[in-house]
Amino acid sequence: ITFTQSTQLTSKTYDYVIVGAGTAGLVLASRLTENPSITVLVLEAGGDDANNTGISTPFLAASITPNTSLDWNYTVTPQVGMDNRTFAYPRGRVLGGCSSVNYLFHQYGTDDDWNRLAKLSGDSGWSWNNMKRYVQKHEKFVPPVDGHNTTGQFIPSLHGFNGMVSVSLPGNNQSVDSRVLAATRQLGSEFAFNEDMSGGDRSLLGIGFLQSSVGGGVRSSSSTSYLAKANERPNLTVLINAVVMKVIQTGSTHSGLKSFRSVQFTASPGTAISLTGKSMPSHVSNKIVTEVKIDPPVIVTARREVILAAGAVNTPQILQLSGIGDSKDLQALKIHPIIDNPSVGANLSDHTLLPNIFTVKPQHEDRTFDHVLRNPNQLSAQIMQWQTNKTGVLANNIANNLGFMRVPSNDPIFRTTKDPTPGPKSPHWEMIVSNFFLSPGVPVPPTGGFMTIVTVLISPTSRGSIKLRSNNPFDKPLVDPNYLHTEFDIAAMRDSVKSSLKFAAAPAFSDYISDRYGSAFQQATTDAKIDAYVRSLTTTIFHPFGTAAMSRESAKFGVVNPDLTVKKTEGLRIVDASVIPYVPSSHTQGPVYLLAERAFEIIKEAQYIP
Numbered sequence: 024i025t026f027t028q029s030t031q032l033t034s035k036t037y038d039y040v041i042v043g044a045g046t047a048g049l050v051l052a053s054r055l056t057e058n059p060s061i062t063v064l065v066l067e068a069g070g071d072d073a074n075n076t077g078i079s080t081p082f083l084a085a086s087i088t089p090n091t092s093l094d095w096n097y098t099v100t101p102q103v104g105m106d107n108r109t110f111a112y113p114r115g116r117v118l119g120g121c122s123s124v125n126y127l128f129h130q131y132g133t134d135d136d137w138n139r140l141a142k143l144s145g146d147s148g149w150s151w152n153n154m155k156r157y158v159q160k161h162e163k164f165v166p167p168v169d170g171h172n173t174t175g176q177f178i179p180s181l182h183g184f185n186g187m188v189s190v191s192l193p194g195n196n197q198s199v200d201s202r203v204l205a206a207t208r209q210l211g212s213e214f215a216f217n218e219d220m221s222g223g224d225r226s227l228l229g230i231g232f233l234q235s236s237v238g239g240g241v242r243s244s245s246s247t248s249y250l251a252k253a254n255e256r257p258n259l260t261v262l263i264n265a266v267v268m269k270v271i272q273t274g275s276t277h278s279g280l281k282s283f284r285s286v287q288f289t290a291s292p293g294t295a296i297s298l299t300g301k302s303m304p305s306h307v308s309n310k311i312v313t314e315v316k317i318d319p320p321v322i323v324t325a326r327r328e329v330i331l332a333a334g335a336v337n338t339p340q341i342l343q344l345s346g347i348g349d350s351k352d353l354q355a356l357k358i359h360p361i362i363d364n365p366s367v368g369a370n371l372s373d374h375t376l377l378p379n380i381f382t383v384k385p386q387h388e389d390r391t392f393d394h395v396l397r398n399p400n401q402l403s404a405q406i407m408q409w410q411t412n413k414t415g416v417l418a419n420n421i422a423n424n425l426g427f428m429r430v431p432s433n434d435p436i437f438r439t440t441k442d443p444t445p446g447p448k449s450p451h452w453e454m455i456v457s458n459f460f461l462s463p464g465v466p467v468p469p470t471g472g473f474m475t476i477v478t479v480l481i482s483p484t485s486r487g488s489i490k491l492r493s494n495n496p497f498d499k500p501l502v503d504p505n506y507l508h509t510e511f512d513i514a515a516m517r518d519s520v521k522s523s524l525k526f527a528a529a530p531a532f533s534d535y536i537s538d539r540y541g542s543a544f545q546q547a548t549t550d551a552k553i554d555a556y557v558r559s560l561t562t563t564i565f566h567p568f569g570t571a572a573m574s575r576e577s578a579k580f581g582v583v584n585p586d587l588t589v590k591k592t593e594g595l596r597i598v599d600a601s602v603i604p605y606v607p608s609s610h611t612q613g614p615v616y617l618l619a620e621r622a623f624e625i626i627k628e629a630q631y632i633p
């Protein structure tokens with residue numbers, strides 16, 4: 024059942040209260056309620072994802088964030104490594120969380136990523152050898168909508184065909200696909216073809232076909248899969264429009280652990296039937312808005328556990344609002360510290376995004392999507408095609424090919440920096456090829472056709488933080504990814520720019536692209552100028568991780584134990600991207616799904632669920 028108002032709740036007590044109906048939260052809600060004797064309440068700040076064409080149409084992903092009603096609308100603090108720029112930091116605020124608004128790239132990280140987690144946590148259950156079985160539970164590999172022959176584009180034995188989330192290969196040919204493949208043959212081993220880009224047992228290195236969380240030309244999210252399967256169950260209640268303000272201590276154990284089994288929430292701004300007579304404004308700004316009246320908070324309690332699944336920005340925010348964090352910071356904001364842990368909100372690691380844009384020669388301009396997107400007649404024809412039979416440009420992702428690369432081992436940077444990757448099959452950076460002007464947040468030029476090679480720093484060594492701005496739960500937290508702070512990070516991005524120029528110089532593109540687009544890119548002809556170009560244009564690819572990091576029970580650093588229980592607490596667990604200490608070497612929804620599948624088994628075992 025999905026409720027929209029807290030007054031509809033028939034109980035204030037559940038076996039489990041899950042905070043956040045996002046990627047991980049809905050996996051747990053669905054798995055836990057497979058047992059009809061277990062009751063679960065999920066609290067979600069955002070609204071419903073149903074009947075939203077922007078969400079369900081794969082190609083429109085880039086248009087539903089940032090700065091929309093589906094987004095938390097965060098902004099990064101001025102980034103020192105990026106000329107002190109600030110920019111949008113989207114996070115899904117809707118059923119499905121980021122899985123409803125993301126760009127649908129789907130992978131699982133490398134085996135080395137998981138093995139590093141197993142090693143640092145001391146729990147071999149996190150190793151790839153154990154985690155890979157969750158691919159079968161999670162994934163439902165389906166044919167692409169254009170029905171093309173996919174032989175040689177993926178390796179069936181690496182995939183699941185009976186799981187929950189639909190995953191498919193591209194369903195609409197992009198004009199550059201055949202050129203990208205030709206380039207993999209023309210260039211050296213650095214750009215070799217890779218037959219399967221899902222990661223895990225397969226090295227991610229090389230260039231191959233994108234796998235997306237798309238089935239039948241429609242987005243597949245945690246909401247359309249895990250929740251859709253469970254929502255009719257009487258033991259599952261999902262409450263949307265409910266912002267969790269904090270978790271509340273409900274007692275302590277003989278051994279001194281503090282129990283947190285209650286959750287305080289209130290209606291999301293703009294959705295309440297305000298008991299105060301005044302409703303909240305639909306947008307609450309960064310400033311503390313003292314005149315805003317909020318609905319009286321509601322408290323619900325878990326018999327077994329509270330599970331935080333609010334994501335890598337909001338989970339540490341909720342912990343800090345609850346008095347779990349760096350005591351000094353909390354006291355400065357007049358929050359009573361209950362558990363002093365400076366690791367809460369620290370260790371933020373994220374991937375970057377740099378659009379390297381090339382101008383397409385006039386004779387091929389009409390083969391780019393720019394041409395389609397700019398032409399109202401062509402665009403409406405595509406919309407019609409998607410609405411009628413879920414095919415065409417809009418049924419497909421924004422790219423068809425991607426690749427993962429390493430900085431050469433003889434690069435001078437390795438004289439001063441130890442290789443940050445978890446192993447030799449794991450990349451330092453990524454490239455994504457699109458046949459249009461792909462630069463999130465930047466308006467498309469009025470004329471011309473483009474090809475974009477987005478490059479992404481995959482193994483960052485910089486670490487940032489999530490901190491509270493004030494003790495007001497409606498204030499946006501201070502998001503500081505601290506991008507490009509280290510020499511390694513800028514060196515890897517420099518390598519990515521040089522390599523994408525090498526890639527674009529392959530004979531396959533010689534009659535297709537004419538020049539680099541934009542003066543910053545055109546002027547990037549020396550290392551120093553490439554660095555300046557990188558710092559001036561790079562933003563985020565939206566993969567924050569590690570802000571409530573897992574560590575051994577005995578470790579001095581960390582927020583959760585290997586079983587995801589919050590240190591020094593009882594009855595409180597975290598299951599989302601914040602617990603994995605290193606951002607995985609790939610796009611990140613797949614790793615979060617696998618994490619949540621295993622978390623369910625850990626919880627089930629710990630709680631003796633029959």
Ligand SMILES: Cc1cc2nc3c(=O)[nH]c(=O)nc-3n(C[C@H](O)[C@H](O)[C@H](O)COP(=O)(O)OP(=O)(O)OC[C@H]3O[C@@H](n4cnc5c(N)ncnc54)[C@H](O)[C@@H]3O)c2cc1C
Pocket residue numbers: 042043044045046047048066067068069088113114115116117118119120121122124125126127128129130265266267268332333334335337338341564565566567598599600601610611612613615
């Ligand atoms: C624009 C964008 C594009 C991306 N593209 C890709 C991609 O192509 N491929 C990929 O693999 N990954 C992508 N990602 C990243 C990926 O989607 C995330 O890493 C992953 O989904 C995070 O899952 P999560 O469960 O940790 O958090 P989320 O899915 O964000 O879930 C958190 C949920 O908690 C809710 N919540 C938060 N605070 C509160 C509160 N106080 N009260 C109540 N509810 C709350 C949120 O509204 C949300 O629903 C993208 C992300 C974004 C934002």
